[in-house]
Amino acid sequence: xxxxxxxxxxxxxxxxxxxxxxxxxxxxxxxxxxxxxxxxxxxxxxxxxxxxxxxxxxxxxxxxxxxxxxxxxxxxxxxxxxxxxxxxxxxxxxxxxxxxxxxxxxxxxxxxx
Amino acid sequence: xxxxxxxxxxxxxxxxxxxxxxxxxxxxxxxxxxxxxxxxxxxxxxxxxxxxxxxxxxxxxxxxxxxxxxxxxxxxxxxxxxxxxxxxxxxxxxxxxxxxxxxxxxxxxx
Numbered sequence: 001x002x003x004x005x006x007x008x009x010x011x012x013x014x015x016x017x018x019x020x021x022x023x024x025x026x027x028x029x030x031x032x033x034x035x036x037x038x039x040x041x042x043x044x045x046x047x048x049x050x051x052x053x054x055x056x057x058x059x060x061x062x063x064x065x066x067x068x069x070x071x072x073x074x075x076x077x078x079x080x081x082x083x084x085x086x087x088x089x090x091x092x093x094x095x096x097x098x099x100x101x102x103x104x105x106x107x108x109x110x111x112x113x
Numbered sequence: 114x115x116x117x118x119x120x121x122x123x124x125x126x127x128x129x130x131x132x133x134x135x136x137x138x139x140x141x142x143x144x145x146x147x148x149x150x151x152x153x154x155x156x157x158x159x160x161x162x163x164x165x166x167x168x169x170x171x172x173x174x175x176x177x178x179x180x181x182x183x184x185x186x187x188x189x190x191x192x193x194x195x196x197x198x199x200x201x202x203x204x205x206x207x208x209x210x211x212x213x214x215x216x217x218x219x220x221x222x223x
Contacts, residue, residue, distance in 0.1 A: 035213075042213050042216060048209070048210055090156060101147065104158070107155070
């Protein structure tokens with residue numbers, strides 16, 4: 001058990017509405033990541049965090065923001081959802097940089113109508 | 114910019130065959146390389162982690178090798194079983210984030 005839970009697991013929303021996905025981990029991992037997975041594109045990094053209040057952008061960060069106020073929680077927010085943000089979102093976490101094994105949550109499927 | 118490629122994109126084999134899945138990357142300055150398995154509708158499960166100083170790692174019927182100088186890794190699956198059917202992804206770690214390949218979808222039929 002990787003100790004990573006995502007909520008909600010499924011969400012349908014309308015264009016223009018804000019959406020927040022939550023990732024919770026119980027293993028005291030320092031690094032946390034949000035990826036999206038789309039057919040033909042594989043897994044692409046949205047944002048990541050290397051500590052409480054320390055975050056940085058990934059390759060597809062436009063339209064997304066993140067926050068990490070506690071070690072165990074990493075939130076991904078879509079300020080105004082668009083249909084192009086329909087995807088499966090995965091949270092991942094690991095203890096350290098460069099050596100740590102990466103653990104994943106089960107994913108959150110988001111549909112923007 | 115690091116790019117990761119996996120070949121083949123899909124593979125269908127009869128049970129019992131030995132398999133080789135390939136992963137190539139463009140920047141050899143990596144910390145480590147990980148192989149993952151993903152079942153449909155599920156998250157990714159880590160299979161093997163190879164540090165940059167290592168040449169290979171083994172776990173049961175799985176063996177992964179790493180050749181940094183040529184930018185290549187292979188995942189060898191011995192005596193494949195229907196339960197091995199899944200998508201296999203490799204990911205390289207050369208800063209503080211991992212870059213993923215698009216995966217190889219494997220089907221093993223009885």
